[in-house]
Amino acid sequence: MEIIKSGKENNALVVKVSGRMDAVTAPEFEKTVNSWIDEGEKCFVVDLSSLEYISSAGLRSILVIAKKLKAINGKILLAAMEESVNEVFEISGFNSIIPIHDTVNAAILKA
Amino acid sequence: MSSMKLPAKMENMELLIQFISDKAGKLGFSGKRVKEIELAAEEALVNIIHYAYPDLQGDIVVSCMQHPSNQFVIDIEDTGIAFNMLSLKDPDISASISDREIGGLGVFLIRKLMDDVHYHRDNEKNVLRLIVHMPQPEKTGKT
Numbered sequence: 187m188e189i190i191k192s193g194k195e196n197n198a199l200v201v202k203v204s205g206r207m208d209a210v211t212a213p214e215f216e217k218t219v220n221s222w223i224d225e226g227e228k229c230f231v232v233d234l235s236s237l238e239y240i241s242s243a244g245l246r247s248i249l250v251i252a253k254k255l256k257a258i259n260g261k262i263l264l265a266a267m268e269e270s271v272n273e274v275f276e277i278s279g280f281n282s283i284i285p286i287h288d289t290v291n292a293a294i295l296k297a
Numbered sequence: 298m299s300s301m302k303l304p305a306k307m308e309n310m311e312l313l314i315q316f317i318s319d320k321a322g323k324l325g326f327s328g329k330r331v332k333e334i335e336l337a338a339e340e341a342l343v344n345i346i347h348y349a350y351p352d353l354q355g356d357i358v359v360s361c362m363q364h365p366s367n368q369f370v371i372d373i374e375d376t377g378i379a380f381n382m383l384s385l386k387d388p389d390i391s392a393s394i395s396d397r398e399i400g401g402l403g404v405f406l407i408r409k410l411m412d413d414v415h416y417h418r419d420n421e422k423n424v425l426r427l428i429v430h431m432p433q434p435e436k437t438g439k440t
Contacts, residue, residue, distance in 0.1 A: 209343045210307060239332055241339045242402035249399055256394060270332050277409050278402050279390030 187211035189218050198229040198263070198297035200290065204236030207244030216247040219262075220254075228260030231293045235266035240274050252284055261285070265293035298362040305346045305357045305375060313359050314338050317371055320361040324369055325432050333410040334371070334429060340403035341373050341382070341425050349377025349423065363431070368412075371427040380423060381416040383408075 187205040194200065199222060207215060219230065230251075252262050265287045267275065275281045287293035301316045303309040317338045321331045338359075345357055358374040387408075388401040407414055413428035 208310075208339055210310060239335070241336050241343075242406055243339075243343065245402060246399055249394075249397060252394055253399075270329055274336065274406070277406065279392075282391070283394040283397055 187214065189215060191222075192233070195231070195294045196297045198231045198294060199227045200231045200233065200294065202233040202236065204238075206239040207237060207247070208239065208241045209243035212241075212243040212247040215244070216250055219251050223251075223254065223258075223260070228255065228258060229297050230255070230260075230262045231290060231297055232262060232264050233266055233290045234264055234271060235268065235290075237268065237271050240271050242278070245274070245278055245280055248280070248284060261297070263287060263293040263296060265290045298360055300358055300360040302356050302358045305350055305355050305377070307343075307346055309357075310339065310342050310346065313342055313357065316359060317361060321369060321429075324363060326369070326429070327432065330429070330432065334369075334427075337407045337410045337414075337427055338371065338373070340407050341427065344382045344403060345373065345375050345377070345423075345425075348380055348382075349375040351378065367431045369429040369431055371429075373425045373427070374422050376422050379418050381418075382425065383414060383416045 187203065187207055189201060189203050192200045192202050203215065255261055263285045266289055267286065275286065301313060303313060314335050318331050318335045321334045342357065349355060355375060355377050360372045362370050364370050382404050385404045387405050388398060411427045412430045415426045417424050
């Protein structure tokens, strides 16, 4: 898994996560985003167009971050998921608790 | 049947999953179905790695076979404490973000993605069996 900051738009930090978010790599996602929250970031747009795989450990990390941001009036928006990742969100009902947008630009507009 | 046996540790998870997905790929499953098999395997393995051996070290044995009744069968065995992960109750997937509990999703995903899943205790071993229907050959020719 790779996680990179690609810039700030409309007050949201846009980050791109690629590769696999599994039980081994998900804690790293959580840790990295937490460090940005500690630096004062409150709104994140996550570009998932290059994320190939997510397991419940990845969903768990996203939920932990979403809960934390909600408590400080922040938010996390996900964008551009590929089909198999989207399927995992749908099966688990996460598509109804985390905002998901078709494109990064659409997510930025809602940030 | 082919098997792989490794210590039940997180650093071995990827090797065990790779072993299963290689077998699935060779049997002609689609890329999407292979990912679903990998996902179910990961969820099962993570559960075993976290809970089967609380006090001591132990192994996980993964065996893959193609059953004559058109099934791809994956057995995941450990010799840890007796534990049927399928007895865990499903999470409330309609809960709001505040009420949504962290965790509990892994076994739910296994159930949703596999065609069938069984647990049995066999001779001091936990055996979790994941069953996937073999891909149907694509129909050729037009009518």
